[in-house]
Amino acid sequence: MKHFLLVILLAILIHQGCFHIDVEAGNGFIRTRGVHFFLNGNPYYANGFNAYWLMYVASDPSQRSKVSTAFHQAATHGLTVARTWAFSDGGYRPLQYSPGSYNEQMFKGLDFVIAEARRYGIKLILSLANNYDSFGGKKQYVNWARNQGRYLPSDDDFFRHPVVKGYFKNHIKTVLNRYNSFTGIHYKDDPTIMAWELMNEPRCTSDQSGSTIQSIDRNHLLEAGLEGFYGQSTPQRKNLNPGIEIGTDFISNNRIPGIDFATVHSYPDQWTPHGPLYPKPCTQSLWAQFDTSFGESVHAYSVKTDFVNSVFVGSALLDMYMKVGEIEQGCTVFHEMPTRNVVSWTAIITGLVHAGYSKEGLVYFSEMWRSKVVCDSYTFAIALKACADSGSNEFFFSGQFHHDHVFKMWTVISAAMVFQELTRRDTVSWSTIIAGYSQEGYAEEAFEYLSWMRREGPKPNEFTLASVLSVCGNMAILEQGKQLHAHVLHVGLEETAMVRSSLVNMYSKCGSLKEASKIFDEAENDDIVSWTAMINGYAEHGCSQEAIDFHAGLVDLGFHYFNSMSNEYQICPSKEHYGCMIDLLCRAGRLSEAESMIKSMPFQKDDVVWSTLLRACRVHGDVDCGRRTAEKILELDPNCAATHITLANMYAAKGRWDEAANARKLMKVKGIIKEPGWSWIKVKDRVSAFMSRDQSHPQGEDIYSMLDLLVSKAQKPVLEIDPLLDDANH
16 A cells, blocks of 8 residues: 555755745744744754554554554654644544544544654644545545535546535644644644645645635645656656656646645555565666766765764665665765664665665674664564565574564564565464464454465464464454364364463453363363463453462462572573562462562562552552552652552542542642543444443444433443542553
C-alpha cells in the first residue's frame, strides 16, 4: 500500500507569491520566511515520518501505547514531524459516519495523537481527505451525494459539485474547530499541528478548500498533498515522471495562493510494480540525477559553512549519493561524519544493498550493532533483505542476535514486505512472521500465514503453533483455538512443552478451565509456564483457592531454582529473577516475605515491584502492608492514579470509609484523573470497544434499550458501583 512506503520530503515552495504571515516569535507555530521554516524566530528543520494509522489505532484505548511508542522512538531518533490522517469516511470504524455525523470514539483517538505528539515535541501534518478509496476517500463523499439523488458520473465530481464540496468544507470546519478532550485546546489554536494537508495525493486541486481553512485558521501552514510530478508548466521534465498519466502539475498547483510549502512522495515500488521489493528504477534514478549537480553544490556549500558536520546534513548528503548510485562518494561522506545516528547507518546499509552489495551491507549492519546504535524496523528490514539476497539467513539467528530483538524492532509491516520477497522460506522465517503477527495481536493475519504455510511451506513446528495458540488466548477466540488444538493432535505435537503450555494458557484465558486442567493433569513433565498459565486461569476466573493451592507448590519450586542459580551454578540473580520470585510470593499470599525480599534485593526498588506487591495486598486484603507499599510508590510517582485508587478500594473493602474518602479527596486535590477502562466484545467477526456509560456506538440507543429490558427481567437487583471503587486496572 502507498501509505507504508511514503517518504515525506519537506521543502519550502520557491515562489515569492506564497502566503506569508509575520507573527511574534515564541507562540510555537511553524512559519515560513523566504525559503525557510521558522519556529519562535529561529530556523526550523523538518525531519519527519509518515504514519497514517495513528488515529485509527488510538481510537482503541488498549492500543494507545503503540502510538506513544512510535512517538517515543521517533523523538529518540531526532524526528520532529509526523504526517497522519485526520479523516476516515464511512465504512468500518469511521471518523465521519455520514456528512456531519461523527464518531466520538475515533475523534478521541485523534485527540490522543495530538496530545502525545505535543508531549514528545513532535509537530503534526494532518491530512483532511484521501484521493483513493482507502478510509473512504473522495469516492465516499461522492456516494453520499449520490444517495441523496444527485447525478454524479465521476468520482472527480468531488472537486466540482457544490454539494460534495459543501460536505468537505463542513468536515474541514469540524476538524479545525474540534476541542481536544485531552489538552483542552481547539485544533485551530494548537501549535502541535504544523500544517493542514488538503488531500492525500489529489489528481486535481482547488483553492476553495484552502480558502475555507484560512477563513477559520490563520495560525497553521497549508500544503496540497501532491506527489511531485511534473506537468505542463515544465514540459522538458515530464519524461522524468513514471510511465503513468497523472494529470497534475507539481509546480503550478503549488503556486495556488495560500499554499505555504510543497511535499514530494516517492514510491519506486509502486511505479515499477513488477520489479523486486527494493528496485532501483530508472524513473527515480533519473529524477534524482536531474538535480545531482544542485546536490553537489549544496554539498560544497555545507563543507564551506561546516554544516556538513551536522548529523542531519551529513545523513541527507549520504542518502542523496546512495540513491543516485554514487556509492563510493556516499561511503566517503559516511566515514567523514563526526557523529552517526540510526538514519545515517540505515542510509549507507540501504544504499549498499540496493546497489547489489548485500554482504558489504551486512558488514556495516554488524558494525552498527557493535556501536550500540539502536536499530529501527527499517534497518532490520533491509538487513533481512540482505540476508535473503546473499543467502546468509543464519546471520540473524546466530549468537549475536535473538528472536526477541527481531520481534521488538521489526514491525509487522516491514516483516511482511521482506517475507514476501524471500526466495527461500524455511521454518524459521515462517515461524518468525507468524510469531510477529501473533505478538502484535493480529489473529486473522497469523491464521492466514499459518494456512499459507500449511499449503506451500514446511510443516509448522511447535514454535509456530504455540504462537498462534497464544493469540487465540489473548483475543479469547476459543473456536479457532479448538480447531488449532485438533491440528496439534493430528500432527502429534501435543506432548511438547511449548505447545502444551500454550494450550493450557489458551483454554484458561478463554474460560475453559476444565479443558485446561485436563491438559495440565495429563502432562508427564510439568514446566513453569504450564504452572503459571494454570494458576492465572484459576485466579482470573474467581477460583482463588485453587490458584493458591497451585501456588503453594510453585513457590517452593521457584525458590529451588532461584537458590540453585548462585549455589550450584554461580550465577548472580538479576533484577528480573527477583521480580519473578516477588511475583510468586505475592500470588501465594506470602506478602511479608515478598516485602522483605523487595527491601533486601541488591537493586533499585522501582515502582514495578512495589506495584506487584500493592496489587497482591488488595487481593489478599492486607491494608497495612498495602498502605506502606502505596507510600513507596507515591515517593517514586506522586501522581500515580492507579495507586491512589487501589488504596481507596482497599480501605473501602475493609469498611474504613473515612480513610477511603481521604484517599479520594487527595486525588481531587492533586488533580489526578483515572483514565476510564475499556472492554470489548466480538459480534459476527466485528470487535467493538466500549467504556462505562459509553454512547458513541451508532446503535447505542438500541443497545441501552435492550439493557433496560434485561435489567427489568432480571430476578436479582442490579447495583451500580461507584466508579471510584472499580478496580484500578479495569
